[in-house]
Amino acid sequence: MNADKVLDAKGLACPMPIVKTRKEMKDMDSGQVLEIQATDKGASADLTAWAKSGGHELLEQQVDGDVLKFWIKKG
Amino acid sequence: MSVKAMTAAQVARKVIDNEPLFILDVRNGDAFADWKIEGGNIQYLNIPYFDLLDGVEEVIDQLPKDRDILVVCAKEGSSIMVADMLADEGVETAYLSGGMKAWSEHLEPVKVGDLKDGGELYQFVRIGKGCLSYMAISGGEAAVIDATRMTDVFLNFAQEKGAAIKHVFDSHLHADHISGGRQIAQATGATYYLPPADAEEVVFDYTPLEGGFDAAFGSSKVEALYSPGHTIGSTSFIVDDQYLMTGDILFIDSIGRPDLAGLAEDWVGDLRESLYSRYQALANELVVLPAHFMIMEELNEDGSVAKKLGDLFKENHGLNIEDEQEFRDMVTKNLPPQPNAYQDIRKTNMGKITPEEEMQREMEIGPNRCAVR
Structure with missing residues (x-):
């Protein structure tokens, strides 16, 4: 899946994946897609809930070995 | 600040x-x-x-x-x-x-009683997840029942008490938490017992635990009582004719669910017989010590989870359903959600998979959900 930007949050523990995602999103335009790569297992449920509460859309989620990948479209 | x-x-x-x-x-x-x-x-x-x-x-x-x-x-x-x-x-x-x-991993040791000749019985309350394990100590020897994967707690506790762990039992193949039984047996040279009917797919060596079997430690003994229903192998333990460890068959305020190995319809009859015949034949004075609690109200004031069998026959709803069909419906319909990752937990307890510690933690997240009320 194509992304306008990729955020490497691998190796970061909660809350940093969300803190960084939020910061990246602020600099993006509505409709743009951010790809997030994380290794913290809690990121899956938290990014889903965060995207929902912030009005963003979680387009896709994949597992690639130890790396969790998310594509979120800014709302 | x-x-x-x-x-x-x-x-x-x-x-x-x-x-x-x-x-x-x-x-x-x-x-x-x-x-x-x-x-x-x-x-x-x-x-x-x-x-x-x-x-x-x-x-x-x-x-x-x-x-x-x-x-x-x-x-x-x-x-x-x-x-x-x-x-x-x-x-x-x-x-x-x-x-x-x-919180999920914390174990609180609570003394539940004395055994003869200075022996002691401890319950390890896993307060965040509702799992209960036991260590019975007598004359420098110990028996451990339904240990969780935090094996250091059991090993250190036995050492503090100056006891050598001789026997390690699992009442059944657990589906809600990862057993520490095999590791404790390996670390101490103790014998590890599992009910054979639950262990058909197990890939390691164990000693079959059959009903009627007994094991001595110090001046005390543990007797096995076959009591299927939560699983087909589920076995209870009686320590010194005083204490009844019921595994996941009978809890303080609920009874076991028969569906976690996928066979609710097949096992509901066994569950009924264990609760309404086998346990009924036991002395009312036995103190019931289950393998789980579900709600904080099941804890006594000292943090222990224990009640006399006679009281449970009076107060526990699951022991007071006369109509067999009504009982059958209760334990096979409207079951609560299954525990997190219960299939992978069963495979881990069979030795088929060996997840890393971090993964084991993730698998055990959440409440135990082994009961029906």
């Missing part, structure tokens, strides 16, 4: 002593709804940490001034962040060291 850590052991003490506590749980709403720190005198506020990144001002009004505040998250990182933010605003709180993972 400082941010203090509170350990899972300190929180467990507060829960058992029914002390007031306010929990600001900053996990996401689903995680909070699924599983949280339970206690009779706890007030809660759940706001996910990611909704507080812009500031905590709006939360401060909702926090009490007259009780301790504990900030809780999954592992501790987010709770430290929120506690720091609150401290900057002049609000003193503590965070739960290690988060809900540490």
Whole structure:
């Protein structure tokens, strides 16, 4: 899946994946897609809930070995 | 303003002593709804940490001034962040060291009684998840029943008591938590017993545990009583004709569910027979010690989970359903959700898979859900 930007949050523990995602999103335009790569297992449920509460859309989620990948479209 | 850590052991003490506590749980709403720190005198506020990144001002009004505040998250990182933010605003709180993972793993040893000739019986209350394990000690020897994977706790406890672990039992193949039985047996040279009917797919060596079997430790003994129904192999234990370890067949305020190995319809008859015939034939004076509790009301004042069999026959709803069809419906229909990752937990307990410790923690997240009420 194509992304306008990729955020490497691998190796970061909660809350940093969300803190960084939020910061990246602020600099993006509505409709743009951010790809997030994380290794913290809690990121899956938290990014889903965060995207929902912030009005963003979680387009896709994949597992690639130890790396969790998310594509979120800014709302 | 400082941010203090509170350990899972300190929180467990507060829960058992029914002390007031306010929990600001900053996990996401689903995680909070699924599983949280339970206690009779706890007030809660759940706001996910990611909704507080812009500031905590709006939360401060909702926090009490007259009780301790504990900030809780999954592992501790987010709770430290929120506690720091609150401290900057002049609000003193503590965070739960290690988060809900540490809470899930904490074991509180509680003495449940004396055995003859100076022996002792301890219950290990896994207060965050509702699992109960046992160590019976007599004459420098010990028997361990339904140990959890925090094996150091059992090994260290036996060492402190100057006891050598001789026998390690699992009442059945667990589906809600990973057993530490095999590891404890390996570390101590003890014999590891499993009911053979539950162990058909097990890939390691074990000693078959058959009904009628007994094992001596010091001046005491453990007897096995075959009591199927939660699983086809489920076995109870009687220690010195005083204590009845019921595994996941009978709890204080509920009974076992027969469906976690996928065979509810097949096993409901066994469950009925174990509860209504086999247990009925036992002495009312036996103290029932189950492998789980589901609600904090099942705890006694000292934190133990124990009640006389005769009292349970009077008070436990699941032991008082005369109509067999009604019983059948209760335990096969409207069952609660199954425990998190229960299939993988069963495979781990069979030795078929060996997940890393971090993965084992993730698999055990959440409540145990082994009962029907």
